[in-house]
Amino acid sequence: MQSLAVSRKASADEIIVRNPFDGSAVGSVLASRADDLQFLLGRANRGAQTARELSRHERAAILERAAAIVEARKEGFALLIVREAGKTITQARKEAMRCVNTLKLSADEVRRNAGEVIPFDSYSGSESRQGWYTREPLGIIVAITPYNDPLNLVAHKIGPAIAAGNSVLLKPSELTPFSALELVEVLRESGLPEEVITVAVGGADLGQALVSAKEVRMISFTGGFATGEAIAKTAGIKKLAMDLGGNAPVIIMKNCDLEAAVEGCVSGAYWAAGQNCIGTQRILVQRPVHQRFKTEFVARTKALKTGNPIEADTDVGPMISESAVRRAAVMVEHAIAAGATLLCGHRPSGNLYPPTVLENVPATCDVWYEEVFAPVVILHPFDQLDEAIELANGPEYSLHAGIFTNDLNEALTASRRIDAGGILVNDSSDYRFDAMPFGGFKYGSMGREGVRFAYEDMTQPKVVCINRLGA
Numbered sequence: 001m002q003s004l005a006v007s008r009k010a011s012a013d014e015i016i017v018r019n020p021f022d023g024s025a026v027g028s029v030l031a032s033r034a035d036d037l038q039f040l041l042g043r044a045n046r047g048a049q050t051a052r053e054l055s056r057h058e059r060a061a062i063l064e065r066a067a068a069i070v071e072a073r074k075e076g077f078a079l080l081i082v083r084e085a086g087k088t089i090t091q092a093r094k095e096a097m098r099c100v101n102t103l104k105l106s107a108d109e110v111r112r113n114a115g116e117v118i119p120f121d122s123y124s125g126s127e128s129r130q131g132w133y134t135r136e137p138l139g140i141i142v143a144i145t146p147y148n149d150p151l152n153l154v155a156h157k158i159g160p161a162i163a164a165g166n167s168v169l170l171k172p173s174e175l176t177p178f179s180a181l182e183l184v185e186v187l188r189e190s191g192l193p194e195e196v197i198t199v200a201v202g203g204a205d206l207g208q209a210l211v212s213a214k215e216v217r218m219i220s221f222t223g224g225f226a227t228g229e230a231i232a233k234t235a236g237i238k239k240l241a242m243d244l245g246g247n248a249p250v251i252i253m254k255n256c257d258l259e260a261a262v263e264g265c266v267s268g269a270y271w272a273a274g275q276n277c278i279g280t281q282r283i284l285v286q287r288p289v290h291q292r293f294k295t296e297f298v299a300r301t302k303a304l305k306t307g308n309p310i311e312a313d314t315d316v317g318p319m320i321s322e323s324a325v326r327r328a329a330v331m332v333e334h335a336i337a338a339g340a341t342l343l344c345g346h347r348p349s350g351n352l353y354p355p356t357v358l359e360n361v362p363a364t365c366d367v368w369y370e371e372v373f374a375p376v377v378i379l380h381p382f383d384q385l386d387e388a389i390e391l392a393n394g395p396e397y398s399l400h401a402g403i404f405t406n407d408l409n410e411a412l413t414a415s416r417r418i419d420a421g422g423i424l425v426n427d428s429s430d431y432r433f434d435a436m437p438f439g440g441f442k443y444g445s446m447g448r449e450g451v452r453f454a455y456e457d458m459t460q461p462k463v464v465c466i467n468r469l470g471a
Contacts, residue, residue, distance in 0.1 A: 015174050015201060020086035020318045020351045021309055029177050032200035034209035040169060040200055041215050044140045047167030047195035052137055058191070059163055060110040065190035067103035070096065070183070077151060077179065079310075084176045085150050086318040086351070087272055088309045099155045099183070102434045105451040106159030113455060120465065128468045135459035137165035138217035138239065142210045144231075146223045147320050148275040150176035154183055156434070157220045158197060160454035162187070166217075168197045169210055175320055177201045211235050218458060222277075222449075225371075225397070241447030241457050245277040245371045246399030246440055248429035249392035251414060252293055253385070254286040256404035260426065262296045264404070265377075268428025270304060270355050273319050274328075274375035278400040278422075278430045282368070282378045284388045290381040294359070297379070298343050301355045316375060318351035325353045328374030332356060335365040345375070369395045385410055389417050396443040400429040421445070 013031040018024065032040065054062075070077060074096040081092035113135060120129040143157035154172060161168045172180035177199075184197050200206060204227075211219050211231050218239035221231055228244040250268065252261050268280035285293045309317030319325050325348050332346050335358055345356030355375045361368050368378060382388045392401055402424040403414045415423040419441045424431050432438060439448040447457050 015177075017084055017175065017177060019083050020320050026084050027178060029174070029181070029201045031174075032202040032206050034205040036200065036206070037209045037213060040198055040210070041140070041213055043195055043198045044167050044169045045215065047193070047198065048137070048139045050193045051162070051165050051167045051196045054165060054193075056110050056114065059165065060107040062187065062191045063103050063107035063110070063159060063162060066183075066187045066192075067100045067107065069186045069190060070103065071100045073186075074100070077182065080179055080182060081151055081176075082309050082317075084178050085147055086309050086320060088314050088317045089312060091272060091317075092309075095149060095152050098152045098434055102152060102155040102159050102451060105435050106155075106163040106455070109160065109451055109455045110163045113452065115461070118463065118465070129465055130468070131463065131465035133461045133463045135164070135456070136462045138458055138460055139166060140169060140216050141166045141218045141220060141458060142169045142171065142213075142216050144171045144207060144210075144219070144221045144223060145173060145180065147173040147176040148272055148277075150179040151183060152434075153222055154180040156449050156451070156454065157222075158183075158187070160451050161220075161458050162192065162196065163451075164455050164458040166458055167195070169216070170197055170199045171207060171210060172199070172201060174201050174203065207231075208234060220447075220449075220454070220458075239447075239457065241449070241454070242445055243277065243399070243439055243449060244397070244445050245373070246397045246420075247281050247369065247371050247395040248278055248400050248402070248420075249282045249284055249388075249418075250280050250402035250429055251382075251385070251388045251392065251404070252283060252285040252289065253403065253405035253407065253410055254288040255406045255410075256289075256426070257406070258289060258293060258296070261404040262293060262300055264402075264426075264428040265297060266300045266304070268402070268430040269377045270301075270316050270375045271430055273316050273353065274355075275319060275324070275373055276430055277371070277373075278432060279373075280377065280402070280429045281372055282380060282391070284380050284382050284391055286388070287381045287383055290379075294343070294379055297377075298357055301357055301377075302344050304355050306352050306354045316352075316355055319353050319374060320351070322351055324374065325351055328353055328356075328372055328376055331365075331367040331370070331372060331374075332358065332376060335361050335367045338362050338365050340365065340367075343379070363394065371397060385413060389414060393417075393419050397445075398441045399439070399445070400424060400432075402427055402429040421448075 078092035115134040304315040
């Protein structure tokens with residue numbers, strides 16, 4: 001597979017993309033560099049002018065056609081996700097259909113979120129005035145996306161950007177660029193002018209050049225904390241929207257449906273081989289049901305099949321790279337050395353890291369307070385809900401949290417007091433609906449994704465006020 005990524009250099013370097021399961025070559029992509037910046041910005045500037053001229057019905061129609069094409073080709077997209085990202089085929093099919101939903105939601109937003117009438121005459125002195133505000137495009141948006149959801153997280157950035165009338169400089173992960181490139185081709189096939197989206201694949205030097213460019217009006221970034229902090233330091237005066245991950249706690253109360261809690265937490269912990277920013281990492285279990293939950297959770301974990309992601313019965317595929325596996329293994333080793341107990345897993349083989357469960361993890365260990373981003377789970381008992389909420393709120397990073405309970409007061413108390421962008425009741429932390437606001441509390445996150453909320457971030461209000469002289 002050869003990419004259609006933009007590069008002005010006929011002799012541009014190529015990035016070889018490899019299947020994380022078996023190391024086979026998926027294809028090559030042209031690499032852009034920092035010194036390509038002016039070429040990329042020139043194209044994106046032309047795209048911004050073109051995008052601004054597209055009417056709302058044209059934008060909506062393009063997005064709806066693209067959604068229909070992705071749905072018709074969902075199996076091909078799913079197979080591509082498996083090959084370049086290592087997701088299981090079941091998970092990849094779900095991601096393809098979520099992309100369809102994201103594009104449809106973007107089309108809906110074009111039509112319904114154009115602005116509002118402003119009631120100027122609500123206050124004395126403005127009786128002769130009337131008017132409205134519109135939502136106008138920002139211009140060039142730099143979108144930087146990660147490897148773990150290589151299709152739908154791209155749709156979450158370019159769908160709202162197109163809906164808002166912007167152009168996009170898209171930098172997908174160099175580990176998984178082909179899903180993004182294929183989606184861009186579908187949008188062009190659907191009628192989007194070619195220059196509205198410019199794809200540039202490359203390393204940190206390219207990213208730094210893009211985010212520091214004065215012509216860029218907004219950066220939408222999903223990725224790691226260190227990169228996000230570097231972007232914030234170098235971006236200058238422009239909008240920033242960042243999803244930088246989390247360390248999701250799920251609270252298990254003694255009165256809950258324990259079978260549903262076990263099933264939900266197994267799914268929430270090991271989806272996408274744990275490479276999931278809202279994946280369940282710390283499971284806090286009320287002491288009266290701790291032993292039963294542990295027994296059932298570990299048994300279900302051991303029953304999961306780790307292996308070839310293309311096989312329909314595989315539950316956990318490979319992690320993205322050996323370095324990602326090493327990082328997780330080192331964190332687990334440090335915890336064990338500090339006194340943690342290994343209940344299962346922790347037998348890496350190449351890029352495969354089997355689902356791993358720990359208990360008795362000291363709170364000083366990085367596996368407790370950092371994002372593991374791997375199929376690693378901590379079990380921890382507690383006595384009272386107040387204690388569980390305090391433990392849940394410990395880390396600096398907070399996207400989602402969950403609680404399983406049959407007591408409405410417990411659910412509402414946890415929802416009010418846990419510091420997180422989303423509280424899932426009788427669900428694990430990893431549930432996400434593409435229309436809901438999505439983002440983090442506390443350190444490291446700003447803005448919200450979810451189509452409506454991203455669309456609003458990617459627009460700027462323009463007020464029109466008419467003074468009826470003589471009125």
